Amino acid sequence: MGRIIALASGKGGVGKTTITANLGISLAKRGKSVCLIDGDVAMANLSLLLGMHSSPITLHDVLLGESTIHDATYDAPQGMKFVPSGLSLESYKRADSERLENVVEEIKDLYDFILIDTPAGIEKNVLSVLAASDEVLLITLPNSASIADVLKTKITAQRLGAKSIGIILNFVYEEKGEIDRDDIMKMLELPVLASIPYDSEVRRSFMQDRVSPVMLRKPKTPAAIAIQRLAAKLTGPISMEDVERAKSKGNIISRFFGAIGGIFKRKKKVKKDDK
Numbered sequence: 001m002g003r004i005i006a007l008a009s010g011k012g013g014v015g016k017t018t019i020t021a022n023l024g025i026s027l028a029k030r031g032k033s034v035c036l037i038d039g040d041v042a043m044a045n046l047s048l049l050l051g052m053h054s055s056p057i058t059l060h061d062v063l064l065g066e067s068t069i070h071d072a073t074y075d076a077p078q079g080m081k082f083v084p085s086g087l088s089l090e091s092y093k094r095a096d097s098e099r100l101e102n103v104v105e106e107i108k109d110l111y112d113f114i115l116i117d118t119p120a121g122i123e124k125n126v127l128s129v130l131a132a133s134d135e136v137l138l139i140t141l142p143n144s145a146s147i148a149d150v151l152k153t154k155i156t157a158q159r160l161g162a163k164s165i166g167i168i169l170n171f172v173y174e175e176k177g178e179i180d181r182d183d184i185m186k187m188l189e190l191p192v193l194a195s196i197p198y199d200s201e202v203r204r205s206f207m208q209d210r211v212s213p214v215m216l217r218k219p220k221t222p223a224a225i226a227i228q229r230l231a232a233k234l235t236g237p238i239s240m241e242d243v244e245r246a247k248s249k250g251n252i253i254s255r256f257f258g259a260i261g262g263i264f265k266r267k268k269k270v271k272k273d274d275k
């Protein structure tokens with residue numbers, strides 16, 4: 001059974017969409033089957049970041065009851081699947097976000113991870129995403145306003161039965177005046193699972209000439225490395241089954257494991273030859 005995780009915050013502009021896309025890619029690189037859902041039905045940005053501009057059927061049509069979630073599921077980078085939200089204001093106004101819970105339930109068993117990009121605030125659309133999720137990753141900046149808002153998200157999620165599993169600090173400059181990581185843990189009573197630095201490579205993700213998640217463009221940049229560590233925490237040790245799946249996608253991790261496998265084989269051969 002897959003994990004349904006909402007990436008939520010009180011404030012807008014803290015990196016929810018960015019982290020959803022890059023965490024998804026990172027989990028997929030670790031061999032996990034991943035579906036990203038753009039739960040920000042009003043301000044759909046995830047499709048732009050993934051470079052998927054026009055999708056004939058979207059989550060709006062599903063929430064209108066006119067299409068199934070399967071009809072609105074598309075192939076995305078790194079072998080992921082993606083359910084975009086529509087860009088039209090008209091269809092957004094008519095879409096009934098309360099249907100989301102049932103809709104997501106339908107695909108729960110198809111993936112290891114379903115990551116839902118959540119709108120800012122605590123309005124109806126946010127409640128619908130939280131109600132549809134089992135777990136929540138709370139994204140905040142290391143400042144008091146952002147933390148105060150994310151606390152409201154945590155409380156709201158709890159009321160709706162979604163368990164907050166940890167905090168992601170984003171736009172970390174390691175500057176004097178930022179609230180200390182330990183204090184944030186105490187305030188929110190949750191572990192900090194990732195501390196993502198401000199990284200100009202991430203900021204460039206939405207720039208016209210190179211719209212693409214940083215995890216694909218620059219996987220070694222500091223923010224991407226922080227997100228990879230988060231993916232590692234969410235998945236635990238890599239199983240052989242995962243490695244096989246990753247291999248079939250021909251990614252870096254599989255090459256790494258392939259190389260290690262090669263070393264072991266060589267060592268065995270040397271031992272045999274010794275005898």
Ligand SMILES: Nc1ncnc2c1ncn2[C@@H]1O[C@H](COP(=O)(O)OP(=O)(O)O)[C@@H](O)[C@H]1O
Nearest residue numbers: 012013014015016017018171197198199202203
């Ligand atoms: N760690 C980071 N370093 C630099 N820029 C970032 C970082 N995280 C996000 N951004 C940029 O901040 C802006 C807002 O991010 P976004 O993911 O759209 O936030 P949200 O979905 O919470 O509104 C985007 O231009 C994004 O590229």
Ligand SMILES: [Mg+2]
Nearest residue numbers: 016017040045
């Ligand atoms: Mg967003």
